[in-house]
Amino acid sequence: MSEERVYWLAWSQISGIGPIALQRLQEQFGTLKAAWEAPAAELRRVEGFGKQTVEKVAGERSQLEPAQLFEKHLEKNPKFWTPADADYPRLLLEIPSPPPIVYYRGITNPDEIQGKIPTIAIVGTRNPTEYGRRWTRKISTTLTRSGFAIVSGMAAGIDTEAHRSCLDAGGRTLAVLGTGVDIAYPKENRPLCERVMESGLLISEFPSGTKPNARNFPRRNRIIAGLSRAVFVMEAPQRSGALITAHIANDFCRDVYVLPGRLDDEKSHGCLKLIDGGAGVIPVDLDQLLEQLGAIPQLDVPVQLPLFEPEPPPKSEPERPNLAPELLKILDAIAPEPTPFDLIVEQSGMDAGTVSGLLLQLELLGFVTQLPGMRYERK
Template sequence: MDEYYPWLILGHILKNRNAISRCLIERFSDPVSVFSSSMDDLCNVEGMTTDIARDIKSFRHPEEKIMDEISWIKGNSVRFIHLNHPDYPDRLKNINDPPLYFYMNGNIPLKGSISIAIVGTRRPTVYGRKAAEMFSAELTKAGFTIVSGCARGIDSIAHRAALEAGGLSIGVLGCGIDVAYPRENRGLMEEISQNGAIISEFSPGTGPEKWNFPQRNRIISGLSLGTLVVEAAEKSGSLITARFALEQGREVFAVPGNINSPYSGGTNNLIKQGAKLVENTLDIIEEFKELLTSELKHGIKSNSTQGLSLSEDEGIIYGLLGLQAKHVDQIIKESGLGTQRVIQLLPELEIKGVIEQIAGNCYIKATL
């Protein structure tokens, strides 16, 4: 019998009843022992019902659909990681309802990785986009692997920023591992699989059904030491990831947002409820400093002009800017440098790549 076969059969019978799956493997060690156990022993497992136990005992081999799936896995060089696999991440295994198994395209060991999740709205503002880029790039340089969900918006921005910073990223899908969703992210998914991993607990060919995404969110948080919510409305799906993180005993961080922005209501509420307010990467790194080397944890100096070749006046303007856009008139007023001098320096700072002009004669600090 193929090694994958009993795992896939048990997974199909239990239909993502992951807490029961975990209890069964803890009790009987492996699926073969589950199938050979008595009805009474099965019914004594936490969460087990008579109907589920009967389904397990009444199963008869072979199952053609499962054999086809095994052929597909092997034919497409997809890795199949089950609860007893040596590469199954301990951090994920320790949540209440870990996936019985998952499919993986990638070249990094998930076990032992220092990972942090970055999630948020699918429709970010300029502020949210720049915040996601900054945190993802700087956390990557500090030694973190960035985990997210390959969705539009903050997820995609976080993945790309990590890859552009020369780091690793993990994408967790709410569909089959062979399904590109959204379609425009097919190239991004391929790049992640070459510089990290794409994983899914859903069978190949599974479409992006809306109920899959809350389920996959527990894996995003489960793989991670903490979850950073960059920008989220009050009913954003990313808040589900934050809730899972709390239930799993992981850290939750939130980027404060404009009180008038509908895309910041969720993050601001998280902060009210006890999530750590973060203004720069060091706010996150200090929670995990014992896991990082001295060189890495002291190598990030957010919002600093150190290493930048700026004149005194350029430094004044640069210091005034952040991820929240400022109109040129506000910059002139706050800098005290005078209109002509500010107008002269803004293009020079753009050429140096340290600030960016956005719509309406407004400027923000560039992500370095």
């Protein structure tokens, strides 16, 4: 056992000391053990550790004995990772705020932990329409059969559909909980949690016995985004936890894809807002989606060109499609090679919101394909 594991746990018990503060302590002292043993005066040298913080840390750590705390903690929490462990999920180490403790139940997969098996998050509203449910099942099943692992939050609605469809297709799914890994929430998903543990993982940064609390769910969303190479938002109103996950994913440099919906459907307003902000649109042709996901760089090799190169433009001028003038203007603004969104806006002379909406129409009509990095090409 790594001695540092003991001190990751000990520091996580100090109130007000989160992932960022732990990283600063590690950078300052080299190890969290050295930080734990450092005099209060030396803690003052750490960024963000003012007089009150240092006094609180000194008072709380004097009441703890790390080795005893660790042994007692193991009684109720036998399985957990810390950043000091070789099997701590690699993708979580890339984010600015990796959880100091990650509890889990189920079956681990070393290739998945090291990022060799691609993981995709599917999130959305707890009250989806039949349209949202149907497309969640379709996309989760397609991704699973194509070798992806599915990540979601075990909430009612879209999350439940994503987990269940993945399992029905014979795949692995990771459920990131806002409770302890021993508590099923909502209660109706207890059988689903049992199924997940048979082949996948329940994951949480909260210890066993932690009951549902509204403050915990936004925190778990960063883990959903961090564990994933891309995030799919299926249906989401304006105020939705799925939008939090999408914004965090964008901050973590993960690709974000959105299921387009009707303009008069309140459950799609959050998705439409993400599209307006530049998120990718899930294409009708799921083979095309798999091509786009195939362009995500692998973690174990240098970044290469996309696996699917765009076809060279035809030598002869193609027949112009019968489209509305504004759609033709957008189509003309797209060069023969993949064109960035900002350049399309500049070439068309339209505002970004209008261009985003017109590009969506062209995608749905099959004239345009969106590539990673907010680039577009003609089909």
